[in-house]
Amino acid sequence: MNRKNKEVFIKYLFLLFALVSIIVLGLIVFSLFREGMPLFATVPFRDFLFGLEWYPTYDPPSFGIFPLIVGSLIVTAIATLISVPLGVLAAVYISEIAPQRVKGILKSVIELLAGLPSVVLGFFGMVIVAPWLQETFDLPTGLNIINASVILAIMAIPTISSISEDALYAVPREFKEASYALGATKFETIAKVIVPAALSGISTAIMLGMARAIGETMVVLMVAGGAAAIPESLFDSVRPMPASIAAEMGETPYRSAHYQALFATGIVLFVLTLAFNLIADYVSHKFKQTGSATL
Amino acid sequence: MAANDIIQIHHVNFYYGAVRALTDISMQFEKNKVTALIGPSGCGKSTLLRLLNRMNDLIDQTRVEGEILFEGRNIYAPQVDPVEIRRKIGMVFQKPNPFPKTIYNNITYGPKLNGVPAADLPGLVEQSLRQAVLWDEVKDILDKSAMNLSGGQQQRLCIARALAMKPDVLLMDEPTSALDPISTAKIEELVEELKRHYTIIIVTHNMQQAARISDQTAFFYLGNLIEYNKTEKIFTKPDVKQTEDYITGRFG
Numbered sequence: 001m002n003r004k005n006k007e008v009f010i011k012y013l014f015l016l017f018a019l020v021s022i023i024v025l026g027l028i029v030f031s032l033f034r035e036g037m038p039l040f041a042t043v044p045f046r047d048f049l050f051g052l053e054w055y056p057t058y059d060p061p062s063f064g065i066f067p068l069i070v071g072s073l074i075v076t077a078i079a080t081l082i083s084v085p086l087g088v089l090a091a092v093y094i095s096e097i098a099p100q101r102v103k104g105i106l107k108s109v110i111e112l113l114a115g116l117p118s119v120v121l122g123f124f125g126m127v128i129v130a131p132w133l134q135e136t137f138d139l140p141t142g143l144n145i146i147n148a149s150v151i152l153a154i155m156a157i158p159t160i161s162s163i164s165e166d167a168l169y170a171v172p173r174e175f176k177e178a179s180y181a182l183g184a185t186k187f188e189t190i191a192k193v194i195v196p197a198a199l200s201g202i203s204t205a206i207m208l209g210m211a212r213a214i215g216e217t218m219v220v221l222m223v224a225g226g227a228a229a230i231p232e233s234l235f236d237s238v239r240p241m242p243a244s245i246a247a248e249m250g251e252t253p254y255r256s257a258h259y260q261a262l263f264a265t266g267i268v269l270f271v272l273t274l275a276f277n278l279i280a281d282y283v284s285h286k287f288k289q290t291g292s293a294t295l
Numbered sequence: 296m297a298a299n300d301i302i303q304i305h306h307v308n309f310y311y312g313a314v315r316a317l318t319d320i321s322m323q324f325e326k327n328k329v330t331a332l333i334g335p336s337g338c339g340k341s342t343l344l345r346l347l348n349r350m351n352d353l354i355d356q357t358r359v360e361g362e363i364l365f366e367g368r369n370i371y372a373p374q375v376d377p378v379e380i381r382r383k384i385g386m387v388f389q390k391p392n393p394f395p396k397t398i399y400n401n402i403t404y405g406p407k408l409n410g411v412p413a414a415d416l417p418g419l420v421e422q423s424l425r426q427a428v429l430w431d432e433v434k435d436i437l438d439k440s441a442m443n444l445s446g447g448q449q450q451r452l453c454i455a456r457a458l459a460m461k462p463d464v465l466l467m468d469e470p471t472s473a474l475d476p477i478s479t480a481k482i483e484e485l486v487e488e489l490k491r492h493y494t495i496i497i498v499t500h501n502m503q504q505a506a507r508i509s510d511q512t513a514f515f516y517l518g519n520l521i522e523y524n525k526t527e528k529i530f531t532k533p534d535v536k537q538t539e540d541y542i543t544g545r546f547g
Contacts, residue, residue, distance in 0.1 A: 100355070172392070174388065174390055174392035175392060175394060175395075176353075177350065177353070177388060177392065178388065178392045178393075178394065178453070178456075179394075179404070180350065180353060180381060181348065181350060181381055181385065181386040181388075181457070182381065182382075182385070182404060182405035182408070182456065182457070182460060183378050183379070183381040183382035183405060183408060183409065183460065184378070184404075184405075184408050185378055188408055192404070193394055193404075196395075196396075197394075197395055
């Protein structure tokens with residue numbers, strides 16, 4: 001093989017490697033749609049998406065996943081409200097304020113938190129947080145929105161914090177020096193120069209954290225309570241989409257309407273996660289315009 | 296003490312950890328003059344410059360001995376707030392470092408922190424940009440990102456940004472080393488112009504530049520001040536052999 005052919009060969013070899021992941025993803029998406037779409041032959045799309053009743057095993061069954069969507073969105077939203085301030089501020093502390101030694105310790109602890117299996121966190125929510133919530137607030141059950149949101153927030157914090165920290169760390173030293181040289185204090189420098197310059201990365205971190213929370217299954221399966229109804233308070237149980245799919249898939253006959261409905265729920269979840277990723281991409285590009293520092 | 300000295304340095308030693316970067320430096324900087332600090336890399340000239348507005352405070356494990364008087368007051372005295380010092384002693388860096396903000400907001404960053412009323416800002420922006428001879432080039436794009444400017448324009452923006460604080464002293468750390476010859480010439484002209492109102496202390500690797508723009512020149516070598524005199528004298532009849540060797544290009 002001469003040199004030129006070798007180059008061409010290597011080029012296509014790497015193209016093949018790159019294509020593998022695309023092909024696998026494509027096939028998964030294809031089978032998701034193939035198994036889920038037939039449902040809409042019998043159940044109208046509108047009734048599926050906005051139907052208020054999820055009684056898949058009744059006769060006749062009703063497949064309205066609106067309560068499931070609400071469940072997913074609400075636990076994700078509250079988890080975001082909790083995890084974004086904690087994650088971003090922790091990143092600011094680690095990257096800009098903490099002394100070298102503390103920085104090292106905090107970073108490894110947060111990495112450790114990221115490494116906790118979700119089932120362990122779910123277990124923690126089930127046997128520690130739930131009974132505490134139940135007793136303290138005198139509730140019928142401690143497996144509810146608040147519990148799931150807190151546990152999801154704990155899961156999202158390492159993602160948000162470590163990606164934000166990378167973004168803050170990447171802010172050129174020159175910006176900080178310029179700010180200090182103009183008589184800015186440390187706090188002013190962080191608030192007006194460092195965080196804005198890292199905003200693109202921080203937004204990406206937040207979006208990825210939210211995507212992680214909305215797709216998380218084990219935690220919501222264990223601690224969200226599993227009630228497929230629109231919640232009226234934060235102490236009500238909900239049944240987020242991933243929990244519903246995981247709990248019911250094992251008991252559905254192959255290609256029954258219920259089976260198809262679960263796949264269709266998977267499609268909705270896929271579209272939502274995709275939307276988060278697209279938004280993350282858009283936001284990071286939007287801020288990048290003014291955020292890049294080149295000579 | 297001469298009445299027109301704005302900064303006086305008395306027996307300053309400076310350490311990075313255990314390494315001594317400056318040894319027993321004593322010198323004065325005259326008001327409304329341009330003083331050039333020259334010397335080979337690692338001789339301590341930038342370190343000295345950064346001592347004058349306490350920028351070295353930002354580096355861990357550094358230590359200063361001796362005193363630096365700014366208008367008669369020791370800026371390293373315990374009760375002195377470095378933020379106050381930096382508002383009076385501005386700095387321009389080697390690499391142009393505008394903030395990733397609009398041109399307008401780059402200029403107003405310092406004054407806003409300093410509590411300049413919002414109504415005064417547009418006038419201040421124009422004045423600073425005119426002083427830095429950048430106004431005509433950017434007056435129509437003030438709301439565009441400063442990152443779109445050329446390197447030379449960015450550096451003049453950084454000078455304008457420092458001037459907007461109305462400092463008494465302007466420190467320049469090799470301000471033209473990252474620029475092309477035309478931009479360099481513009482900055483040099485600007486320095487000539489600025490010394491009527493400001494005291495300028497400039498670190499440079501470019502000997503011709505020091506000779507062209509400065510009134511006084513200090514030559515540093517290995518953390519010591521070797522010779523400090525009128526620029527003319529340094530470049531024509533230096534007293535010390537080392538200085539002569541350096542400016543004639545025999546080492547460095």
